[in-house]
Amino acid sequence: MLRPYSLSERMKLLLNSGDYADVHFLVGEGNAKELLPAHKLILITASNVFEAMFRFEAKKAKKDENAEVISPVEITDIDADVFRAILSFIYADDLSGVSVDNAMEVFYAAKKYNIPGLINAISNCDLSKLSNVFLAFAMANFLGEEIKDEITIWHSAILWADEQCRQNWMECSPENRRAMLGSALSKIRFSLIQQEDFYKFIVPSGVLTNDELFILKEYLHGNRSVFEQYPQPFPTHQRRAPYNDPYKPKGIFLMKIEKFSEFGQNGGRQSSEIVHIRGVPWKILAVKERSVLCFYMQCDAENIGPRRKYSFWITLRIICQKGGKLDHVIDKNDCATPFYRRRDFIGVVSFSELMSPDNGWYDSGEDTVNVKIEVTIGEPFEDN
Template structure:
């Protein structure tokens, strides 16, 4: 009896035949060893492709003396069961393991490894299931506010009731206050949100006053702002929290801090923060750079990117401090581009600027990529798999025996 391609792929994942990579997933006693095939992972994810191309540390076996030992990658920020759900989707587009309990964790994994179809499956999950409070968690997962409104309308239709402001508000519950109405343009707010009747008069007054007088706190005591006015972190963003900023500012010139690596279109990037001193001055400044770390792959590598470098505001009503970095070429001779004197530490730590978390003694740096980065080609899973198969015929034979 013949079986479908999806079933063959599931069987391949289950029995691990021909596996050439293993993941040590989880922490402590709950850690599991999960086997997989690089070729399939690379075809599904540019992050996995870059991991096996650029990350020499992950590509090495732990014990080089054993030729048969699988290469290992340790994953500590994802639960083993969640990783299994992601692998099932990669191999056979099987999302049956997705539940309300693991939804946010699976979405985190999908975004980390750039599995866009799985991320979409997570985003659409609440629309097809009874999860009235899921958007409370989805806020931290960086989903669009429109998803919450769509879910509310769908809930009304399922219950055969009118999509009225009262019913939509009831369906959303506390999730309503996760929608960032203050960040919507006043034109859109006036033309679409106000006529919808979703908000009370007091809530609308609070939003209007925030936009007219964001720094005048006395007004908000009469009509307090009930909705977050802080920008979400972009999914195309690198973030670095510099803890103990006062100590960092006092360190010697050249002291550095780095963010974790983020893969953008298959290329690894980091934020590089540095203590610099202004020329002909003793004033210390924050150097802020975008760093490309792809140099291990090829001495002649080159890529281009433009981005926005910003220090994220720590106070409602205060704008982020940002500068645009024009499109630049990154290669072995120019690993980084940025601003050696982005801002002086004295100005950065000035309480009136609203950029410094004085209580936590930290500052948040962020870099938003623009959509013009090199390597932005989009390929279908099977098209990319075929390309990799042609380059790796011997490695693929065991997958289809």
């Protein structure tokens, strides 16, 4: 059998054949489950989540020396086709398994397993070409695009409707735009749009009927009882910000350590505000220990239920406050079983380094050090 010439083709052959696979994934649910072979060494070069997973399994296997059969890794929240797509990317930078209609599912998987190259590739997806407006909105939200106000939703909806008109060889008329949007139009909160934007963009578009415009104009001009006289065509409540979700997998902590020179000389400790990630409250601690400043992540829940392990990935930045200099970055990934006030060490930096004018991390005028910590926590798994 002739061997492929290129590295990417050889890697595809290795993946598709399953030869010498040392891990198997049972992916999907019910009758749609598939057993997919892979190679640990290749996976851990692309994902620190896989690395943490296999390291934990290795420790567990050492404890259970009588175990003869290694069970496949079960994955129920991702379809087999989607998982196959991420494997193709890991092995050969192959994106042929990704389409605009499965991009959100692939992106979810890429975020779950922390595969930066795939995350970046999906982030460049053209949202206007997605076949469903609800999926386009969900994708925009999932990619972390900050929707600052409702007029941004409107503009996105019109762009999407125009793309659908073009794909169907239709004129981008008000009637066709409305037809393409369908029931999605009723999800837009027009009552939250500023009057200036309403008259500048909504009214001239011709998408809304005269009756809808009349009701909304009355509401925007202060007549809140208009919905008692006429049917309420559109929702009026605020959108719930996704970053308030306590079960989100990612959180950002910001710390401004003031009077830093006194903090360093007299000893001290400062904690960030609590941020909920995976339903668990966490905070970051900055603690002086002799001549260094230590950073810890602390669980702040008194009762978090069954003892489970979490994999976590932390990027801590001491922000440079001087032009032309770089942030001081500490990266950390590990597994931990959180319990009340348990601390997990992140990293350390000396006070002499922090306060050196050559580095630019300490603002001597304001006497401050600014710290940004990004934390991603994986799904919990049983701690046996």
